[in-house]
Amino acid sequence: xxxxxxxxxxxxxxxxxxxxxxxxxxxxxxxxxxxxxxxxxxxxxxxxxxxxxxxxxxxxxxxxxxxxxxxxxxxxxxxxxxxxxxxxxxxxxxxxxxxxxxxxxxxxxxxxxxxxxxxxxxxxxxxxxxxxxxxxxxxxxxxxxxxxxxxxxxxxxxxxxxxxxxxxxxxxxxxxxxxxxxxxxxxxxxxxxxxxxxxxxxxxxxxxxxxxxxxxxxxxxxxxxxxxxxxxxxxxxxxxxxxxxxxxxxxxxxxxxxxxxxxxxxxxxxxxxxxxxxxxxxxxxxxxxxxxxxxxxxx
Amino acid sequence: xxxxxxxxxxxxxxxxxxxxxxxxxxxxxxxxxxxxxxxxxxxxxxxxxxxxxxxxxxxxxxxxxxxxxxxxxxxxxxxxxxxxxxxxxxxxxxxxxxxxxxxxxxxxxxxxxxxxxxxxxxxxxxxxxxxxxxxxxxxxxxxxxxxxxxxxxxxxxxxxxxxxxxxxxxxxxxxxxxxxxxxxxxxxxxxxxxxxxxxxxxxxxxxxxxxxxxxxxxxxxxxxxxxxxxxxxxxxxxxxxxxxxxxxxxxxxxxxxxxxxxxxxxxxxxxxxxxxxxxxxxxxxxxxxxxxxxxxxxx
Numbered sequence: 001x002x003x004x005x006x007x008x009x010x011x012x013x014x015x016x017x018x019x020x021x022x023x024x025x026x027x028x029x030x031x032x033x034x035x036x037x038x039x040x041x042x043x044x045x046x047x048x049x050x051x052x053x054x055x056x057x058x059x060x061x062x063x064x065x066x067x068x069x070x071x072x073x074x075x076x077x078x079x080x081x082x083x084x085x086x087x088x089x090x091x092x093x094x095x096x097x098x099x100x101x102x103x104x105x106x107x108x109x110x111x112x113x114x115x116x117x118x119x120x121x122x123x124x125x126x127x128x129x130x131x132x133x134x135x136x137x138x139x140x141x142x143x144x145x146x147x148x149x150x151x152x153x154x155x156x157x158x159x160x161x162x163x164x165x166x167x168x169x170x171x172x173x174x175x176x177x178x179x180x181x182x183x184x185x186x187x188x189x190x191x192x193x194x195x196x197x198x199x200x201x202x203x204x205x206x207x208x209x210x211x212x213x214x215x216x217x218x219x220x221x222x223x224x225x226x227x228x229x230x231x232x233x234x235x236x237x238x239x240x241x242x243x244x245x246x247x248x249x250x251x252x253x254x255x256x257x258x259x260x261x262x263x264x265x266x267x268x269x270x271x272x273x274x275x276x277x278x279x280x281x282x283x284x285x286x287x288x289x290x291x292x293x294x295x296x297x298x299x
Numbered sequence: 300x301x302x303x304x305x306x307x308x309x310x311x312x313x314x315x316x317x318x319x320x321x322x323x324x325x326x327x328x329x330x331x332x333x334x335x336x337x338x339x340x341x342x343x344x345x346x347x348x349x350x351x352x353x354x355x356x357x358x359x360x361x362x363x364x365x366x367x368x369x370x371x372x373x374x375x376x377x378x379x380x381x382x383x384x385x386x387x388x389x390x391x392x393x394x395x396x397x398x399x400x401x402x403x404x405x406x407x408x409x410x411x412x413x414x415x416x417x418x419x420x421x422x423x424x425x426x427x428x429x430x431x432x433x434x435x436x437x438x439x440x441x442x443x444x445x446x447x448x449x450x451x452x453x454x455x456x457x458x459x460x461x462x463x464x465x466x467x468x469x470x471x472x473x474x475x476x477x478x479x480x481x482x483x484x485x486x487x488x489x490x491x492x493x494x495x496x497x498x499x500x501x502x503x504x505x506x507x508x509x510x511x512x513x514x515x516x517x518x519x520x521x522x523x524x525x526x527x528x529x530x531x532x533x534x535x536x537x538x539x540x541x542x543x544x545x546x547x548x549x550x551x552x553x554x555x556x557x558x559x560x561x562x563x564x565x566x567x568x569x570x571x572x573x574x575x576x577x578x579x580x581x582x583x584x585x586x587x588x589x590x591x592x593x594x595x596x597x598x
Contacts, residue, residue, distance in 0.1 A: 176379060178498075179518045199477075200499035201457060203516060212590045214511040218504060219478045250592040285595060291511045292591045294550040296584060 001039040002072035005089070006268060008078055008223050010134065015051050016269040019072065020069045020115035020139070023226040025058045026273040027233025027260045028113075028213060030281060031241040033057030038125065040064040040098045042071040052274070061103045066094045082221045102128040105295055111240040112230060114138035119148055119155035126158050135245050137161040137192075139232060143170050156189035160245075163232050165196045167247040178203065182210075194235070196228055204254055206247045213254040214292055216262040216284070227261045230273060234260030259284040300338040301371035301441045304388070306565060307522050308379050315568040316348050318371065319414035319438070322525035324357045325572040326532025326559045327412075330378065330540040330578060332356030335405040337424065339397045341369040351573070355575040365393045381520045382497055401427040410539040412531060413437035418447055418454035425457050433546050436460035438531060444470050455488035459544075462531050464495045481509075489585065491549060493534070495527055503553055505546045513591055515583070517559040522567045526560045529572060533559030558583040572588075 002019030006012065021022060021039045035058040042064070050060060075089035100121060107130055114122040116139040126136060136159045144152050145168070152172075156162065162185060170176055173184040178195060182205040185193050193205040199221070204211040235250075235257035236274050242249055266272045303320030305311065320338045327334050332355045342365070349359060374388035374450075406429055413421040415438040425435060429561060435458045441541075443451050444467070455461065461484060465477055472483035477494060481504040484492050492504040498520070503510040534556035541548055558580060565571045 151340075172474075177518055177520075179516045182516075197499065200496065201513075202513075208592060210516055211593070212500075212513040212516070213593075214513070214591075216511055217478045217481075217511070219476055221476075252595045255593060255595060289593075289595070291509060292513075294510070294554060295547075296551045296554060296588070 001037075001041050002095075003075065004225055005073075005075040005267065006223055007077040008082070009078070009223050010220070011268070013268045015073065017046065018226060018269055019227075020229045021207050022049075022053075023229035023264065023270055023273070024113055024115065024233035024236070025053060026056070026270050027230045027257075027264075028237030028240070029053075029056040029058055029236030030234070030260070030276070030278070031256075034059045035231055036062060036103075038062035038100045038102065038106070040066065040094045040100075042066050042069045042094045045071045059105070061105055062101065064094075064098075064101070069094045073120070075209070076225075078224065082224050082277075100125055101255050107131065109260055110134040111236055112136045113236045114159070115229070116141050119144055119151040123151070123155045123158060126155075134243075135160050135192070135239065137163065137232070137236060139163045139228070142168050142171050153188065156185075159190050161192040161194065162190040163194050163196065163228070164208060165198070165228070179210075188193060192247075194254065196231065198224075198227075202231070202254055202258065204247075204250055205293075206250070211247070211251045212255065213251075213258050213290070215258060216287060216291065218262065218265065221265045224265050225268075226270060227264045230264040230270075231257040231261040233257070255285060255288050256281075300336075300340050300344060301373065301394075302343075303372075303524055303568065304374040305522055305524050306376040307381070308377070309519070310567070312567045314372065317343065317373070317525060317568055319525075319528045321348075321352075322326070322413065322528035322563065322569055323412055323414065323532035323535070323571070324352060325355070325569050326529045326556075326563075327536030327539070328352075328355040328357055328575070329533070329559070330536030330555075333358045335361060335402075335408055336343075337361035337399045337401065337405070339363045339393045339399075340474045341366065341393045344370045346485065358404070360404055361400065363393075363400070375524075376382045377523065383521050384481075399424050409433040409542070410535055412535045413458070414528070415440050418443055418450040422450070422454045422457060425454075426507070433542075434459050434538065436462065436535060438462045439467070441467050441470050452487065458489055460491040460493065461489040462495065462527070464494050464497070464527070466492050468492075470487075478509075491546075493553065495530065497522070497523075497526075497543060500582050501530070501553055501557065503546075503549055505549070508546050510546070510549075510550045510553065512557050512588070514557060515586060515590065517561065517564065520564045523564050524538050524567075525569060529563040529569075530556040530560040532556070554584060554587050592598045
């Protein structure tokens with residue numbers, strides 16, 4: 001949970017609420033309650049945002065508030081292609097000393113989503129769970145492959161599902177072919193792998209099975225910040241709601257995640273995620289069905 | 300119809316048979332006969348290739364054989380990502396004076412595929428057709444946008460369907476957004492637009508409808524030469540076989556084209572296309588169904 005200041009070809013924002021856990025919680029809260037949040041913020045994180053999250057069924061007992069420090073702050077500028085961006089400012093602030101504690105009341109969590117942080121920090125959360133959750137998913141990024149690869153390899157052994165983008169999958173394995181990279185990652189620990197390809201959709205790998213979810217072709221991507229976290233939040237929310245961790249159900253959940261991500265990019269920050277209704281979500285899922293559905297006889 | 304010499308990270312070939320029309324014909328001949336070919340070759344184009352094409356139902360009356368010149372020759376080297384390549388040699392040879400003539404026996408063709416050539420040459424073929432075909436499709440490339448844009452714009456007014464890749468769609472319209480680029484192209488003449496995205500699949504646009512066909516995730520792309528032409532050939536072959544130019548049927552035909560392209564890249568040049576059976580094609584189409592198929596209840 002953090003602040004971002006974002007500049008895109010369409011405009012710019014002052015400091016607005018952001019952060020992986022914020023996006024995941026807003027997306028997942030459409031599908032089930034409670035969401036049990038673990039994060040750290042400073043004295044400056046807005047009361048009204050906390051209240052809004054609570055209203056949506058997000059429990060905040062695991063959110064540490066540091067009274068004399070500021071929240072994490074990131075500022076960046078997207079290029080015209082919206083796939084690359086320059087980081088202008090990264091102020092770690094409270095995140096420099098983040099040592100997440102799993103509250104007793106969270107101990108029965110069945111579905112755990114580990115946001116992108118140091119793999120040791122991610123592993124410490126897993127180790128605090130007294131009962132093995134049904135599904136542990138994690139996100140990571142190229143930075144940890146560069147500075148903490150042995151830790152990342154260790155953490156990967158303890159998770160069920162990994163989210164990475166295509167460049168990260170290649171970097172993690174040294175394989176250029178996405179299919180070969182996926183096979184290598186499935187040997188490293190996770191039984192499920194989701195490779196995110198931005199405007200080109202996402203691939204789900206499990207054993208020898210593969211599923212290709214498209215991204216919705218959009219006229220404009222207004223602000224991609226948080227789209228990956230929103231995708232993960234929608235995915236995990238839908239999996240947790242159904243309580244079904246089969247490959248078939250993960251296919252559905254990826255479509256749900258993709259639908260949520262397609263909303264996220266329509267406005268700055270999590271703005272759009274706070275507006276969408278169940279009807280909006282169902283209409284968007286219907287659009288995905290129409291986008292890829294075909295009937296074919298053998299030739 | 301031409302010669303290529305190809306170098307990829309997996310190996311290299313001497314001069315082998317290639318050319319847009321060759322790939323289109325091999326792919327389309329799986330679905331219907333006859334294919335009525337128009338092209339130009341030199342004295343060096345192999346007799347046995349002509350015989351093989353004939354055996355597959357490809358009529359060659361429209362193929363001019365120039366007795367004292369060589370066939371078009373291209374040589375290139377693919378980079379590791381297989382998406383970019385360096386051209387090493389381009390010898391136009393017979394292609395420098397190509398002035399395609401539509402034989403009288405081809406006049407009833409209902410489905411016309413115009414390969415990537417100067418847009419004036421493409422238009423001359425359209426103008427020779429005494430009866431308007433049911434569907435005229437064309438391919439083009441960035442080069443013609445740079446050197447013959449007014450001619451390209453004129454030719455586009457006379458075709459029903461355009462094949463381009465994503466970079467070409469952007470260049471043709473000056474729109475970065477693929478959806479905006481597609482809308483602009485549909486204002487330029489074609490009623491249908493297929494945007495090819497290589498390993499990321501293809502998009503079909505028609506009015507406000509859009510369809511997303513995935514590419515099959517492959518362990519290795521051995522040689523991408525001719526994949527786009529094979530895709531077009533499979534697509535046109537399937538459309539022509541069914542005689543149905545509805546959006547629904549074009550969706551099926553894109554899947555068929557994608558299946559054919561996925562074979563093409565498995566070996567050098569058109570080698571693999573000559574081997575595949577009806578059973579192979581149906582098995583591959585089934586893989587595409589499994590790749591994108593999902594069932595979802597509303598959330």
